Amino acid sequence: MDQSKIGDLSKRIMGAYEGALVSGMIYLGDEMGLYRAMHEQGPITSDEVAKRAGLHERFVREWLSLQAAAGLIAYEGDGLFHLSSEAGLLLAEEDEIRSMARWFDNFPQRTALLSEIPRSFKTGIGISWSDIEKGGTSGRVQWMERQLRPWYEQLLVQEVLPELDGLIDELNSGVSVADVGCGSGVAVVTMAEAxxxxxxxxxxxxxxxxxxxxxxxxxxxxxxxxxxxxxxHRLPEDNSFSFIATFDCVHDMTSPEELASAIYNSMTPEGRWLIVDPTSKGSLEENIKMPLAVFGYAASVAGCLQSGMSEPGGAGHGVFGLPAPAMQELTERAGFTRFRQLDIQHAMNSYYEVRP
Ligand SMILES: C[S@@+](CC[C@H](N)C(=O)[O-])C[C@H]1O[C@@H](n2cnc3c(N)ncnc32)[C@H](O)[C@@H]1O
Structure with a gap:
């Protein structure tokens, strides 16, 4: 036994535990409007924060102390706490694309899901997105919508669609478009408005x-x-769609093969399929070094792999199961002949234009 290794590992494990605790506290701060109550206020007492948020001062003071201990809010002495403008941008601004408070939106429901997940490990059958939502308590739809709304509203039409040559002209001329696995429909509505x-x-x-x-x-x-x-209503196999998008869902499907064939058969001969799906380097050695590897594998065990394995024989790709070459092969097996990775930088996703 190497004692220093035990020391290092126990620090790492404690860090993980603290991370979970701080996540819960960030969820509370977002949910109860505490960050928003402090935003752009400068140094402020717990009394003032409590008044602005309409909460009890004693609990607010303890929460503020935790935030200071975690390094998210500064304690400036004399009972004054300060949410810096940088912390405000990340924790209090809803429409800011870099805002991170939304990540914690359904933290309690996600945590509760942990009691369901062992069943998947035992049976090999995952929980589908619909079952995760049963009873309406998972907050999954609301979480995804809050995550992605700023991206769809501020970048999709402005920066992503113009990367597909000629697409904007086609969309302006009047064509049929599909978004498969459309979640809460924000992309569809955003494009319909534009x-x-x-x-x-x-x-x-x-x-x-x-x-x-x-x-x-x-x-x-x-x-x-x-x-x-x-x-x-399945996708109509009538070659009617000029543009089909799948945002972050090919890897979630129990049968991406069926999806690719259905898209091929519903698309015009000159149509395009925009695939946005998680970036994978192709090997576990490389994937675990990616900056969002921990997030990705956790999201996989608790969501994406669950969905992809939710039927017997499900493909179960998980978040990192479809690196670009595998995605290209998948589309070619369905009949597509043109595959191009777009030059769009994103922390988590790769973008592909696929054509018959
Ligand atoms: C990670 S979410 C992405 C949602 C949406 N595209 C977005 O970006 O907000 C994946 C979505 O695929 C949907 N989905 C899974 N299997 C599907 C299938 N066979 N047909 C249509 N949608 C499916 C899920 O219900 C879920 O809403």
Whole structure:
């Protein structure tokens, strides 16, 4: 036994435990509006924070002390706590693309899911996205929507779609577009607003996500966005779609092969499929060195692999199971002949344009 290794490892394990505890406290701060109460206020007492958030001072003071111990909020002495402008940007600003408070949105529900997950390890059958949502308690749809809304609203139309040569002109001229595995429908609604002469169709398998899609469409007032339950209406195999997108969901499918074939058969001969899916380096040795490896593998065990294994014989790629060459092979087996990785930098995802 190497005593220094035991020391190093125990520090690492304690760090992981503290990380989980601080995550819970960030969730509380976001949920109860504590960061927002401190944002742009300068140094402020616990009394003032409590008043601004409408909460009891004694509990707020203990939470502030924890935040100071964790290095998220500065303690400046004389009972004054300060949320710096940098911390405010990351923890208090909703529409800021770099904001991170939203990551903690469904922390209690995610933690509760841990009691369900051992069943998958025993049976080999994962929990589908629909089952994760059963009872409406998982917060999964709301979490994903809050995560991705700023990205869709601020970057999709402005920076990603123009990377596909000629696509913006096509969308302006009026074409049919599909988003498969569309989640809460924010991408569909965002594109429908930007291109009113085109029609946008979202396909989903999870009922709560579909409910949210319809709410989002009504709220935005668009009349060119339509949503379908994939279990009742499959993608029409009529070569009608000029553009199909899959955002962060090929690896989630029990059968990405079926998805690729369905997309091939529903697309015009000159159509394009935009795939946005997690970057994988192809080997475990390289993947575990990526900056978001811990997040990715945890999201896989608790979500993406669950979805991909939710039926017997499910492909179960997990978050890092489809590196670019495997993705290309998958599309070629479905009949696609052109595969191009787009030059878009993203912390987690790679972007591909695929054409028949
Ligand atoms: C990680 S989420 C991404 C959601 C959405 N594209 C977004 O970016 O917010 C993956 C989505 O794929 C959906 N999904 C899984 N299997 C599906 C299938 N066979 N057909 C349609 N949607 C499916 C899940 O319900 C889930 O909403």
């Amino acid at each position: 291109f009113p002469t085109s029609n946008f169709h979202g396909w989903e398998i999870a009922p709560l996500a579909l409910d949210r899609c319809r709410e989002n469409a009504i709220q935005s007032g668009v009349t060119n966005a339509f949503f379908h339950d994939v279990r009742d």
